[in-house]
Amino acid sequence: MTKRPKALIIGGGIAGPVTAIFMKQAGIDAELFEAWPHSTGIGGGLQIAPNGMHVLAEIGLADEMIRNGSIAEAFEFHSQSGARLGSINHNMKQRFGQPAVNMCRATLNEALINKAWCDNVELRFEKRLVAIEDRADRPIVAHFADGSSAEGDFLIGADGVHSAVRSHVVPDGPKPFDTGLLGFGGFVPRSVIADIPIGQRVETTFGQSGFFGYGFCSSDPKDGVMWWSTQPSHGADAAEFRSRSQDAIKRHLLDFHAGWHDPIPRIIDAAEDIVVTATLDVATLPTWSRRRALLIGDAAHATSPHAGQGAALALEDAMRLGRLMRQGQELSLTFQQFEDERRPRAEKIVALARRNGNSKREFSATGAWIRDRMLKLLIPITAKGMDWMYAYDPRAA
């Protein structure tokens, strides 16, 4: 009997477990290594757009995520005083075959890890990759911080924005850079906004400086509303904020959003376990692979979150790579075909997210007034201009 090829997959976030699932479907064994202990406590919420939901459907998880999350029926925009500026992303399911779904990141991660486990992926936690050895005469070797190592036929770097595999693939390549915006986020009980009839809309607000958003993400009465605040960092970094007490972070947010329309101050007031994130992206890499190692997801094309597409792109990557692996062509050709197909789309979305981030920076009062008028005019046009992102169906690619 011929030995099945084996993939070493670094990273147990989104791209990693899904790649492992598609590798198994392609007849390839998969061993996945995650730096952190197995945990259900990953913070924050996110939205998976229809193009990402198609991938979850393909691995049998779309219905579960819709049940445990909350379908987003529209994205509403307001000014700081609460004036309505416009709305996008209506009828996603009818138009794109899947809805956009808000969910807790922890719920998504748990479902992906469970599915990988059920599909006999070997899962190793507390294995932080520190080096890769790729010599022609032997298997590729991954070395971990605890002194252990693992061998495989090839290696997939799904280890996110701070990818260690990236340093192997592009040794002197670009590093993640701070886009100058900070993200704060978390959950509040559904009762906090019980008197506001938002239905399944995601409500967002452009301030003179910064941005705020909230919407339902699960039926859990305790944690059913996700919220986030994006604001200029003014030189403070995320690590510095994380070293402050929760009370101090909350005070900062209440000050920052003082005078913003209801229910923003009361959402902040009710918030606990606030997560602080830097807003990073990585400049275009000269290549996504080197010999038997390939980058996917944020490791290949980290994007700032302002297009709401990073996780969907990671899901698409995983599925497309799995499909290409099924063709059984030479590894270098598969890696090159993957990059040729995926790079233009990923880079277009990274650029769009950067542009979107610019409207969340600091404006003068007049500048914000003009921006709001521009948004009112542009939102209906922008809405149509975003269909290409959601209309992409990775099953048909």
Ligand SMILES: Cc1cc2nc3c(=O)[nH]c(=O)nc-3n(C[C@H](O)[C@H](O)[C@H](O)COP(=O)(O)OP(=O)(O)OC[C@H]3O[C@@H](n4cnc5c(N)ncnc54)[C@H](O)[C@@H]3O)c2cc1C
């Ligand atoms: C605040 C915020 C909000 C966002 N909102 C959205 C949204 O609404 N919709 C959307 O589509 N996207 C969103 N994104 C983007 C999305 O989260 C990422 O694009 C997505 O998580 C990328 O998936 P990934 O698997 O490539 O990387 P990750 O999810 O980052 O997973 C990488 C994994 O690799 C592990 N790892 C790292 N280094 C090592 C190592 N050396 N050895 C072993 N393991 C390692 C990490 O611990 C992690 O588990 C958001 C991002 C942020 C920061």
